[in-house]
Amino acid sequence: MGEWEYRWTKEGQVTNGKLEGKVALITGAGSGIGAATARLMAQAGAAVAITGIPDDGVISVAAEITASGGSAIAIPTDVSDPDQVEAAVSQTVETFGHLDIAVPNAGIQMHSEDRNLHELPEAVWDRTHDVNYKGQFFTCKYALAQMVKQGTGGVVILTASITALRGTTPNVAYATGKAGIVNLARHIAVHYGAQGIRANSISPGALERTPDFDLHPNPVGRRAEMVAKIPLGRLGTPEDIAPFITFLATGDASFATGANFVIDGGMTVI
Numbered sequence: 001m002g003e004w005e006y007r008w009t010k011e012g013q014v015t016n017g018k019l020e021g022k023v024a025l026i027t028g029a030g031s032g033i034g035a036a037t038a039r040l041m042a043q044a045g046a047a048v049a050i051t052g053i054p055d056d057g058v059i060s061v062a063a064e065i066t067a068s069g070g071s072a073i074a075i076p077t078d079v080s081d082p083d084q085v086e087a088a089v090s091q092t093v094e095t096f097g098h099l100d101i102a103v104p105n106a107g108i109q110m111h112s113e114d115r116n117l118h119e120l121p122e123a124v125w126d127r128t129h130d131v132n133y134k135g136q137f138f139t140c141k142y143a144l145a146q147m148v149k150q151g152t153g154g155v156v157i158l159t160a161s162i163t164a165l166r167g168t169t170p171n172v173a174y175a176t177g178k179a180g181i182v183n184l185a186r187h188i189a190v191h192y193g194a195q196g197i198r199a200n201s202i203s204p205g206a207l208e209r210t211p212d213f214d215l216h217p218n219p220v221g222r223r224a225e226m227v228a229k230i231p232l233g234r235l236g237t238p239e240d241i242a243p244f245i246t247f248l249a250t251g252d253a254s255f256a257t258g259a260n261f262v263i264d265g266g267m268t269v270i
């Protein structure tokens with residue numbers, strides 16, 4: 001049996017133990033990639049702060065983890081409001097004692113409105129960047145303040161996108177914010193490495209559901225268009241991405257920092 005062997009804790013929880021004793025804060029954890037990551041990190045032994053909006057999403061994911069023997073707290077938080085993000089970090093530390101892992105992940109996608117740069121409403125640009133870019137800035141800022149204060153290192157895994165790496169998406173505010181995220185991870189890696197803090201970004205490709213999927217103008221056409229461009233011949237799922245984020249949070253990734261990891265079924269290499 002390898003190191004990834006699963007076992008039962010005395011509380012009856014199945015775990016691989018890789019994150020035992022660690023505390024993680026995940027934003028946008030009421031659905032999708034954030035929820036899948038929270039579940040997996042809890043299985044790996046971490047206590048998880050499930051933050052984001054809407055309230056019912058984060059409350060139900062935290063309740064589900066707690067019911068299966070994990071350690072979780074729901075903290076409804078709008079990441080575009082710095083006071084709420086700061087309060088979420090404080091509440092996490094008051095509840096679990098410290099903060100070791102931050103996963104800025106909350107995001108929106110204004111599919112129909114975020115296009116045609118020459119006539120793009122400023123409000124669409126601002127709203128997208130307020131949530132997707134500033135939201136990750138606020139999460140990094142307050143998580144790093146706590147990690148620096150603790151003096152015991154830490155890990156940040158930021159959520160970019162393959163749209164950060166190419167010009168193909170019509171959603172220009174979305175793509176430019178994601179490009180900024182890739183460099184935000186590099187900045188943290190360089191300037192906080194000496195304090196034992198690692199930072200990487202991940203760039204998921206096209207998943208079955210995008211943020212705000214129900215607002216997508218042509219979900220059937222999107223699916224056909226995307227699948228045709230993916231060498232593995234299928235769209236991804238949150239469960240394809242969560243193990244990667246969880247791995248980056250463990251000591252097994254202790255020499256990985258400043259990188260952007262693409263998980264896209266091969267879409268960006270064709």
Ligand SMILES: NC(=O)c1ccc[n+]([C@@H]2O[C@H](COP(=O)([O-])OP(=O)(O)OC[C@H]3O[C@@H](n4cnc5c(N)ncnc54)[C@H](O)[C@@H]3O)[C@@H](O)[C@H]2O)c1
Pocket residue numbers: 027028029030031032033034051052053054057077078079080105106107108131159160161162203204205206207208209210211212238
């Ligand atoms: N699904 C994809 O195809 C894909 C591809 C690349 C990158 N991503 C990125 O992955 C991340 C997670 O997306 P997902 O696919 O899990 O979609 P999702 O919509 O399930 O997750 C995003 C979460 O963020 C929450 N959220 C929205 N605005 C918020 C705010 N102001 N404050 C706090 N929470 C807020 C949403 O309610 C939702 O729970 C996003 O950053 C997204 O841009 C997704």
